[in-house]
Amino acid sequence: MSVFSDVPQAPPVVVFKLTADFKDDGHPQKVNLGVGAYRTDDCQPWVLPVVKKVERLIVEDCGLNHEYLPILGLPEFRSAASKVALGEDSPAIKENRVGAVQALGGTGALRIGADFLRRWYNGTNNRATPVYVSAPTWENHNGVFTDAGFTDIRPYHYWDAAKRGLDLSGLLDDLEKAPEHSIFVLHACAHNPTGTDPTQEQWKKIAEIMKRRKLFVFFDSAYQGFASGSLDKDAWAIRYFASEGFELFIAQSFSKNFGLYNERVGNLTIVAKDSDNLSRTLSQMEKIVRTTWSNPPSQGARIVSKTLNSPELFAEWKGNVKTMADRVLLMRDQLKTKLLALGTPGTWDHITEQIGMFSFTGLNPKQVEYMIKEKHVYLMASGRINMCGLTTKNIDYVAQSIHEAVTTVQ
Amino acid sequence: MSVFCDVPLSAPVAVFQLTQDFNNDPFPTKVNLGVGAYRTDDGQPWVLPVVKKVEKVIVHDDRLNHEYLPILGLPEFRAASSRLVLGDKSPAIMESRVGAVQCLGGTGALKIGAEFLRRYYNGNNNTKTPVYVSAPTWENHNAVFASAGFEDVRSYRYWDAAKRGLDMSGFLGDLESCPERSIFVLHACAHNPTGIDPTQEQWRQIARVMMRRQLFAFFDSAYQGFASGNLERDAWAVRHFVSAGFEVFCAQSFSKNFGLYNERVGNLTVVARDADSLRRLMSQMEKIARVTWSNPPSQGARVVALTLNSPQLFDEWKDNVKTMADRVLLMRAQLKAKLHALRTPGTWDHITQQIGMFSFTGLNPKQVEYLEKEKHVYLMASGRINMCGLTTKNIDYVAASIHEAVTVVQ
Numbered sequence: 001m002s003v004f005s006d007v008p009q010a011p012p013v014v015v016f017k018l019t020a021d022f023k024d025d026g027h028p029q030k031v032n033l034g035v036g037a038y039r040t041d042d043c044q045p046w047v048l049p050v051v052k053k054v055e056r057l058i059v060e061d062c063g064l065n066h067e068y069l070p071i072l073g074l075p076e077f078r079s080a081a082s083k084v085a086l087g088e089d090s091p092a093i094k095e096n097r098v099g100a101v102q103a104l105g106g107t108g109a110l111r112i113g114a115d116f117l118r119r120w121y122n123g124t125n126n127r128a129t130p131v132y133v134s135a136p137t138w139e140n141h142n143g144v145f146t147d148a149g150f151t152d153i154r155p156y157h158y159w160d161a162a163k164r165g166l167d168l169s170g171l172l173d174d175l176e177k178a179p180e181h182s183i184f185v186l187h188a189c190a191h192n193p194t195g196t197d198p199t200q201e202q203w204k205k206i207a208e209i210m211k212r213r214k215l216f217v218f219f220d221s222a223y224q225g226f227a228s229g230s231l232d233k234d235a236w237a238i239r240y241f242a243s244e245g246f247e248l249f250i251a252q253s254f255s256k257n258f259g260l261y262n263e264r265v266g267n268l269t270i271v272a273k274d275s276d277n278l279s280r281t282l283s284q285m286e287k288i289v290r291t292t293w294s295n296p297p298s299q300g301a302r303i304v305s306k307t308l309n310s311p312e313l314f315a316e317w318k319g320n321v322k323t324m325a326d327r328v329l330l331m332r333d334q335l336k337t338k339l340l341a342l343g344t345p346g347t348w349d350h351i352t353e354q355i356g357m358f359s360f361t362g363l364n365p366k367q368v369e370y371m372i373k374e375k376h377v378y379l380m381a382s383g384r385i386n387m388c389g390l391t392t393k394n395i396d397y398v399a400q401s402i403h404e405a406v407t408t409v410q
Numbered sequence: 411m412s413v414f415c416d417v418p419l420s421a422p423v424a425v426f427q428l429t430q431d432f433n434n435d436p437f438p439t440k441v442n443l444g445v446g447a448y449r450t451d452d453g454q455p456w457v458l459p460v461v462k463k464v465e466k467v468i469v470h471d472d473r474l475n476h477e478y479l480p481i482l483g484l485p486e487f488r489a490a491s492s493r494l495v496l497g498d499k500s501p502a503i504m505e506s507r508v509g510a511v512q513c514l515g516g517t518g519a520l521k522i523g524a525e526f527l528r529r530y531y532n533g534n535n536n537t538k539t540p541v542y543v544s545a546p547t548w549e550n551h552n553a554v555f556a557s558a559g560f561e562d563v564r565s566y567r568y569w570d571a572a573k574r575g576l577d578m579s580g581f582l583g584d585l586e587s588c589p590e591r592s593i594f595v596l597h598a599c600a601h602n603p604t605g606i607d608p609t610q611e612q613w614r615q616i617a618r619v620m621m622r623r624q625l626f627a628f629f630d631s632a633y634q635g636f637a638s639g640n641l642e643r644d645a646w647a648v649r650h651f652v653s654a655g656f657e658v659f660c661a662q663s664f665s666k667n668f669g670l671y672n673e674r675v676g677n678l679t680v681v682a683r684d685a686d687s688l689r690r691l692m693s694q695m696e697k698i699a700r701v702t703w704s705n706p707p708s709q710g711a712r713v714v715a716l717t718l719n720s721p722q723l724f725d726e727w728k729d730n731v732k733t734m735a736d737r738v739l740l741m742r743a744q745l746k747a748k749l750h751a752l753r754t755p756g757t758w759d760h761i762t763q764q765i766g767m768f769s770f771t772g773l774n775p776k777q778v779e780y781l782e783k784e785k786h787v788y789l790m791a792s793g794r795i796n797m798c799g800l801t802t803k804n805i806d807y808v809a810a811s812i813h814e815a816v817t818v819v820q
Contacts, residue, residue, distance in 0.1 A: 002683035003591075003626065003657055007530045010693040013481065013700060037477060045475040059469045067447060068671045071423070101485040103515065104703035111702055120417045140700060147701040181413075216413065247413055261478045262708035273412035273606060283420040290550060291557040292521055292702065293514035298672035299709035 014139065018378055027376035031394050032386040034378050036086050036192070036357050037261060038226075038324050041391045048320040049260045050313055053305045064302075070296045071286045073102020073267075077301040079323055080308035081267035084231060085221060087249050092242050096275040099282045100187055101268040102290060102296045106222045106253030107140060109268035113218060113249045114148035115288045116281070122181045127151045130182040132174065134158035138192045138220070141185055154186065159194045164350040164362055166196050167203075175209040179217065180228060188221035189234040189251070190356020193384040196239065197227075203237045207244050217241055217248040225257045227356040229325035230399075231318065247272050256357070257321050262301030323390075328357065331390040338399035345406055359385050367405040375401035424549065428788055436574040437786035438483025439807055443799040444788050446602070446767050447671060448636075448734050457668045458730040460723055464713045474712075479705045481696045483512020483677075487711040489637035490718035491677035495598075495631055495645050495660055502652050506685045509692045511678040511699060512622075512706045515664030516632045517550060519678035523659040525698045526691070529660040531626065532591045537561045537734060539593040542584065545567035548602045548630070550593055566594065569604045574772055576606050578615075580618040585619040591626065598631035598660065599644040600766020607637075607765055613647045617654050627656050634662040638767040639735035641728065641817045657682050664714050666767065667731050703726060736800075738767065747807035755816055769795050777815040785811035 012020075018034040041044045058064065074077065078100035083093065092098045102252070103109035114131075122129045127149050133141045135155035142153050156178075157170025186206075191197055210217060219238055225231045242249055247285070254265035268285075271351060272278040289295070307313040336351040351359055361381040371377045377398055379385045390398060422430075428444040450456045467472065483490065488510035493503065502508050513519040524541075532539045537559045543551045545565035555563050566588075567580025585594075596616075601607055608616060622626060629651075634644045651658055664675035681693075682688040699705070717723045746761040761769055773781070773793040779789040787808055789795045800808060 002687040003531060004687040004691045005686065007690045007694055009690045010697045012693075014698070016481070045477050049474050051476070055469050059465050065457050066461070066672050067455050067669050072425070078616050104707070107704035108702070121413060124416075138705070143697075143701040147698075262476045262705070264703060264707040266704070272414055277412040277414040277417070280417045280419045281414045283422070284417055286423070287420050287553075288557070290517075291553045292518070293674060293676070294550070295519035295672070297514070297674040297707040297710065300707065307521055
């Protein structure tokens with residue numbers, strides 16, 4: 001008898017199941033608007049030219065070896081990554097109160113941050129500190145904080161389905177009512193899955209309440225540069241909170257903006273009140289990292305570090321990022337135009353008002369099912385589409401399919 | 411006031427502190443016998459020639475991209491790794507009851523295995539199942555299992571300081587008296603830190619008791635090939651347990667035998683009684699990986715997969731591994747010979763009887779301190795030395811230093 005005989009079967013992760021179904025589909029015009037990775041107009045993955053260039057430099061560099069990185073990661077990667085988020089002239093960095101942990105993608109950064117907060121924030125091992133994630137949010141946020149030991153994960157109002165935009169009053173209300181010291185997971189830009197971000201004015205209101213009510217700011221920044229095409233613009237919220245004196249965590253991912261998805265390049269940036277608090281915090285981060293992955297993988301961090309730290313490569317990278325952001329913006333524009341031209345019922349302004357990789361179309365589950373089964377256009381049950389899945393070659397078919405779904409199914 | 415004001419400073423990891431002290435030491439003939447990484451006879455890190463070759467192949471392969479790996483990792487890596495430890499003709503593999511999770515080095519494999527066992531082994535979320543680690547063991551074993559939630563991590567007798575060998579009767583005694591279903595962390599070969607492995611006959615005895623008492627076998631295999639120079643020989647214990655019908659976990663690391671320390675290449679091989687149990691088990695592994703790092707890093711796994719799956723590269727790799735193992739064996743032989751020639755008090759047979767990277771010299775903490783402070787020879791307080799730190803150029807100095815320490819300090 002197996003010692004595993006009572007282990008239950010876990011359901012597959014939804015977004016990967018969607019891609020698996022897409023792969024198995026034999027329909028010639030099938031379109032995958034599911035999983036969040038960039039695609040070219042030929043619907044191919046894109047290895048950024050600057051990445052290809054730097055990979056070659058690395059392999060030819062005989063001065064490099066494979067010795068263990070420090071537990072907290074490659075120093076030049078960590079500092080460059082924090083600088084990208086907080087800005088060249090960040091006062092917090094100049095005041096030596098910014099630290100970082102190189103982590104396994106955005107997920108790893110969230111995980112280490114969550115593990116730390118559960119152990120050391122708001123008391124010692126206080127699993128009951130409420131953790132608020134947006135309604136809706138990336139499906140793994142809940143899982144990461146739960147696995148780190150938090151027992152009280154709650155949603156905060158975010159998406160207003162009726163007006164297809166931000167439910168600001170709901171959000172502000174939740175901030176006012178949350179227990180003091182609650183942790184809030186904020187999307188730095190290009191909210192996943194809605195694509196709807198607060199305006200600068202709205203961020204200011206959010207910050208005011210969070211400061212007054214002593215709420216902890218944990219940013220998830222997976223799309224810096226990818227959202228608007230501008231690194232600084234996409235980091236506005238983070239920098240605003242930092243300038244307002246908040247202590248905060250930023251889980252940075254370089255999966256999308258460097259196209260380095262499978263090398264797991266992430267960084268947990270920590271802004272503390274002073275360097276003493278920072279160093280004690282980092283020492284505990286080391287302990288957590290040591291029992292999770294010991295020390296992080298080198299390849300992706302080297303690529304990002306070399307790029308960010310060379311003015312020439314940095315400029316080239318920004319060009320590559322803009323290429324991706326621009327294509328997404330073009331697809332947004334074209335999709336809305338085509339839906340308007342078709343006279344598709346409903347409003348479609350949100351397609352161009354939303355930002356980043358994802359759009360919350362507003363399609364309901366029945367319409368989504370129609371799209372998948374009848375039109376072989378794959379998207380999440382929530383109505384979320386990945387704009388990167390659209391190309392000049394398939395956009396007419398997709399617009400037509402959405403039109404059909406909306407007019408045929410209610 | 412910082413939200414981190416009560417976070418205590420954690421002590422640095424001992425072995426890294428040691429290397430730091432070594433790095434800061436200006437003494438011209440200083441020697442680092444601390445952290446466990448291979449060094450050439452010139453005291454340099456060594457990027458395996460086959461690794462260098464395969465990295466170039468990878469960078470020039472335009473069919474490769476950076477799309478996310480599956481949650482469980484690169485399939486061809488996982489399969490090849492499991493084959494490596496269990497054997498190409500492993501019946502368990504042929505019976506479809508072997509699975510694998512690509513992990514972040516050996517640490518990551520231990521972590522995922524520990525997290526799974528805490529959730530699903532011996533009941534649901536049974537944090538009280540005793541976990542036994544050898545006395546002594548790698549310093550991170552205890553912490554990995556504790557951080558996975560196990561409350562009762564104990565030691566089993568292993569090192570007999572008096573006879574400088576295996577305390578077999580103590581080990582068997584602990585196997586007989588422990589609670590049924592306890593988890594035992596076994597070193598597959600080249601025990602860290604003692605370098606003492608059970609003989610095949612002793613492993614058979616251990617296995618018989620563990621089978622009768624329904625104890626769980628969790629192998630830590632960080633030195634396959636590196637220990638004896640022979641892959642099959644170093645996997646004998648794991649293969650014996652599998653052929654004896656055990657369900658086992660085996661945390662494999664490719665840090666040492668591929669010299670890929672910083673790319674974090676590991677694999678958790680899982681052997682279950684049947685394919686159905688395996689399937690359910692793997693689905694839960696996916697859930698755990700998803701909330702820890704989402705999916706693993708590609709670079710190191712690609713290097714290992716390409717190498718293991720190509721007959722030519724595989725041969726080249728075996729050769730590189732033998733080069734490392736042989737140098738270690740040579741240093742062992744020479745150190746013992748020199749200590750004998752110096753007529754250093756005590757017995758030194760254990761230096762050549764022990765196997766792998768490490769040797770438990772038997773030096774006590776005072777003698778270790780003397781070596782560090784007076785002779786600038788750095789080793790762990792336990793008396794553990796890394797044989798790889800020895801070279802033909804420094805071995806006389808080290809032998810003379812040990813001689814001094816033993817004769818001057820008691």
